[in-house]
Structures are given as structure tokens and as C-alpha cells.
Amino acid sequence: MTAEVLKYTREQVEALELAPGTEHENLEGWVPTLASEEDLQKALEKALDYRGDVTMTLKSGERIEAYIFNRRTGATLADSIVQYFTPKAPEKRSVSFAEIARLEFSGKDRAAGKHWEDWVKAYNEKKAAGEKNIALHPESLE
């Protein structure tokens, strides 16, 4: 079975040896073409899963760099909103799908380069070099 399977039967689930997992696309820097409503909806779904900030350019010309964490879809684009946090405002904000003219996956993908193999490689190199107290440290928040 692969991740492309859309639905599993209970028998398939119970027999699974390894989970298929999610295929992550390299979205950092991506500017989707928004030629149709469907394009916009698909791009916003990817923005929701993206592990970094996205810059939204509104039809008014305003640019908002934000972490998009939620969407509420209505019958039309005007009835649908995305919710986001910006780096400077403490409160949740929202904007209608209909106001969005452009999206850019402008922020750093915060999971990039954090694979288990990266740690194992770094650990082995440091160990071989005689280093003590080997550790990965959280990135600075400033």
C-alpha cells in the first residue's frame, strides 16, 4: 500500500507494517498561480499545512506576512475565510478568500533539515571529533 491509496479497508489497516506517512513538497519560495477559485482553494490548503509563514497580497494591495492556521469555508469565496497570526499582532486575524490576489510561501520551512538522519550524521561526526555534550539546540526566537 502507498500514500496514494485514498481509503483503507479495516483489513488493510490492521495489516499495516509501516505507516505511509505524508509526502512533503518543497514549498519554500513557491508562488502558486491563482487563475481560478479552485487554484486558490488548493493553494490555501497547502498554506494550511505549510510549516512556515506565507505572504498574502490582497486585492487592495496590502501585503500580510502570516502563519495561516485555519480556514472556514462557506458557499462562496466571499463567505470563506482564512485565520492567521502575524509576527507583530497578538490576536488572531482573518481575511476572506475573495480578497486574496497572490500567495507566496515566503517564510522558512521550519521542518527543513531536521530529519533524523541529519542528527545521526551530525552526532557521529561530533563524536568522532571527540566532542562532549553533543546536542541539537532550539533555534533562536529572535
Added chain:
Amino acid sequence: MAVPISQMWTVSTYVLKKKLTGNKRYPLVLMLEPLFRCNLACAGCGKVQYPPHILKKQLTPEECFAAVDECGAPMVSIPGGEPLLHPQIVEIVNGLIARKKYIYLCTNALELKRRLPEFTPSKYLTFSVHLDGDREHHDYSVCREGGYDIAVEGIKEAVKRGFRVTTNATFFDGTDPHSVRAFFDQVMGMGVEGIVLSPGYSYEKAPDQHRFMGRARVRRLFRAILSNRKPTWKFNMSPLFLEFLMGDRNYDCIPWGMPAFNIFGWQRPCYLLQEGYADSYKELLETTKWEDYGVPSGNPKCANCMVSCGYEAPAVMDGFGSLKGFIGMVRGTFSSYRDSHALKLLNEFPTQSQAPLVQIESNARALEETNV
């Protein structure tokens, strides 16, 4: 028994009351994430991959209390991020104790010893310390040499000061059950109340997506680990849930049983998947398409999940909500689960004395050799 009688009484009367009033969807444990910030940088972590401005945000005590009051769950688990990095965590904990909620504060314990004097021991408060194995295994798993020693120092100090303490461990593909069983001996020797364990879940936001066991492999691993138990081992979990992990029972996921609340709102549909947020628990209950999740839905995102946030609630509800379940729970509490087949299974696992507990270098490793 690892769980105190008073806690069992609170949970059992809560479950019975819900059953008698015909309430089919109710929360048992609130997963309250007051922040995502962490002082570890574990490779592959699926919980903290956010931009800095999100990692700097945190829930206020008032927001925490409002969520707890709204959903009404008798137990509150506080994961994260690292909750002890929250500047008002003591105020949050004290507010929950005042509400008579049983709290499991999940911590990597790097800050535990230093902050213990700020807390007061209570039957309502348990420090649930993340410990993935012995010194070598744990340090490798959390990507920090010395992490184990600091955590154990925190555990011992907390036990000494009279706090309730459990450990919690997550197991991924390639876990050596021999090593886990030896680790249980070690942990119980520290004087903890009990052990909490879980198979890893394939978080969508995790950098690595090929480390997670499917159900067949989870069942074999947990059968090998949890059968033929030593009398000294205590588990701070429902015995029926442990039987589910071992493959002796089947439950369907109840995601609303352990809802998650964080800076974004009420996470839809559960602690593990992020498919949007609701503004209230009521909205979460009423507007989530529950039929789209769990094994019966066929949703691939739910395929490998055997995690407590989906499956411990139905086990607890079964244990306190039916005579058959109650008898099973009592029997499970005192059973050593003697099983010669499981012993054979255990002995077929290669011992990885030179390798980390979380030894996950390839997809085709030890457990496939244990197919029976």
C-alpha cells in the same frame, strides 16, 4: 495499582453519570497545550515546527481556565512544547487544582528540579516526565547528551518532595523490546507511580514520515513488551488500552474524548491531526465531520494511529461503563499476562545492546523478522 482510588472514583462516577444521562460524546481528558516552545530540539519532532512568532505565543491562565471550564473533563494533560517554559505555569496548575482537575504535566524535566519549589504536592498533580529509555537511548532520542541525567535528577527530587510522578515514552519502528523491559525495571526503581507509553504517530508536520509503525507491527511490539510482566511494573494507563496495544481488544477512535486546545483554538479533529480549529468545544463537537476520521472512515491519516488520545478514552469508558469492561479492567490490573507465545516472540527480537532504543535507520528492520 498505579492510579489512586480517588482519581478512579472521580473518573468512574463521571463516566457513569454521562452514560446515565445518555451523553454519547463527552471529553475525558483535555489536552491543554499552553505553548509550543520547547528547550529540546528533537530531530523529527512533529509538534514544534513553527515560526518564532508562533513559538513565542502562549495561552494566558484565563484562556486555560475557560477551556477547562467549558469542556468539563475531569482530567487535564498539559503537553506542549515544554510547559515549564510558560512563565505562568504555576498559576495555571494551581487554578486547575482549585477546580479539582487531575493534571498530568508532561515535561522533559530539564527545568523540573529548579522549578519544583514553586509547586505544592497534591493528589491532583502528576509530573509526567518524558523518558524514552536508558541514558544512551534517551539522550540519542532527544538529541541531547546529558538530558537523561537531568531528567532523572528531576524525577528523584520530585518523588522525594512527595509529588506524583510518572514517566512517558514513545516508541518508533525498530524499538528493541528487551531494552524497553529493562528500562521499566530502571524506572520503577526511581520510585515513580507508574509508566505511560505510546506508539509514535505519523504527525503530518513531522520532518520524517517513514518512521512510524503500522498497526500489525505495533501489536507485535507491544505484545512482546507487555506480556509476562514483572510484578514491580505499574502502568498509569487503562489496562484495557494496553490490551488494545497488545492486540487483545479492538476499539474505535473517540477523538472528542481527548480534545486538544492551544493558541489556535480547539484542534480539529484531534490532538494529532490539524485540519482546522473551532472557537469552542461545543463548536468542535457540533461542526466536525467525525465520520471522516478513525479506522471505519478509511482515512489514511488515521491508518497507523493507536495513540491514547484516540483510543484510551473508549477503553476507560468501556472499563467504567459496562460490567464486562469493569471485570476486564480489574483482571488486567492484577494480571501478569503470562503468554508463552509472546515470550517466544520477544526472544526472536535481536537484542540491540550497542544501538539506541530508537534505532530507526531503515524501513526493513528487526520486527519484520519476527513475523509468526
